[in-house]
C-alpha cells in the first residue's frame with residue numbers, strides 16, 4: 001500500500017500538537033524559574049506570581065474570576081472533581097439524585113456511576129435521534145432532589161452542540177448545581193461564566209494546543225465541592241499537591257490564542273468539514289453522517305458506511321498514512337460499539353462501522369482532497385472483502 005502523500009492527522013478531538021508559542025511560554029519554568037509556588041523565598045514568589053497570572057488569564061478566557069479557576073490534570077479530573085465533589089457536598093442536604101445524559105464522555109459516566117455506588121439515584125435524560133438533549137425529558141427528570149446535573153457542551157464523538165445555557169438556567173431555578181464538560185467546546189462555542197449560569201465547567205489543555213496533563217475546572221464562587229484529594233492547602237484545599245506551574249502557564253497561553261483565533265479557525269474548519277462530508281457523500285451515497293440533523297461543532301465528522309467495520313477501515317486508513325478514530329480515544333482498542341451511537345439508537349451494524357475524523361490546525365485542503373480520494377477506495381475494498389466472506 002502506498003501511503004497518502006504526507007501523513008494526515010484527522011484526530012484533533014483526541015489530542016492536538018503543543019503550539020510553539022505555548023512551548024516557548026512554558027520553557028522558563030523548566031529552567032531558571034523552577035520554584036515551588038508554596039515556598040516563601042524569591043524562587044517561590046516568582047512561581048506563585050506566574051501561577052496567579054495564569055489563573056487570572058484562564059479566568060478571563062471563561063468570563064471568570066481568578067479564584068474561580070482550579071487547575072487540574074485535565075478533563076477527566078475536572079469532570080470527576082465537579083461531579084463527585086458537588087455530589088458529596090450536597091447529598092447531606094437531602095439532594096439524592098444526579099442527572100446526566102447517556103452520551104457523555106466516560107469521565108462523566110464513570111463519575112456518575114461512582115455517585116451511584118455512594119447512594120445517588122442516577123438519572124439519564126432522553127436524547128433526540130439527532131443527538132441533542134430532549135429538553136422535555138430534562139424538565140421531567142429535574143426536581144428538587146437533584147444535587148447536580150451534567151451535560152457536555154459539544155459531544156466528542158459526533159460533535160453535536162447541547163443547549164447548555166438553557167439547561168443551566170433550568171437547573172438554577174431548581175436549586176441544583178449544573179456542570180458542563182466543555183473539553184470539546186472551548187474555542188468552538190461562546191463561553192461566558194458571567195452570562196451563562198453554569199456552576200462548574202471543565203476544560204482540557206491538550207485539546208487546544210497546550211500539553212497533556214493540564215486542565216481547569218471553573219468553580220463558581222459560592223458553589224461547594226468536596227476535594228477528591230487531601231493533604232495540602234494548594235488551590236484553597238480544592239486540589240492539593242504542588243501545582244504544575246509550567247503547564248498552567250501553557251494552558252493560559254493556549255486558551256488566549258484559541259480565543260483570539262476562534263472565529264477564523266472555526267470558519268476554516270467548517271469549510272473543510274463540509275467539503276469532506278460532501279466529498280464522502282458524493283462518492284458513497286449510502287454513508288450515514290451522525291449528528292447531521294443537529295447543530296454541530298465544526299471539527300468533528302462521524303460517518304458510518306454500511307457493510308464495513310470501523311476497526312478494519314481504521315487499519316486500512318492507517319496503512320495509507322491517515323489517522324482517524326473509531327469514537328473517543330479512550331475507546332480505541334476496544335471493539336464495543338460506541339455508547340454514544342448506541343444511546344442514539346443507531347443500528348448496531350452502523351454503530352460498529354463509525355469513523356470519527358476530527359479536524360484542526362494540521363488540516364489543509366490538500367488533506368481533505370487526499371481523504372476524499374482514498375477513503376472511498378478503501379470502503380470499496382472493504383465491501384468487496386465482506387461480500388466475499
Ligand SMILES: Cc1ncc(COP(=O)(O)O)c(C=O)c1O
Pocket residue numbers: 013014073074075076077079105107152154155156181183184204205206213215328329
Ligand atoms: C468531552 C471530553 N471530556 C473529557 C475528556 C477527557 O479529557 P482528558 O484527556 O484531558 O482527561 C475528553 C477527552 O477525549 C473529552 O473529549
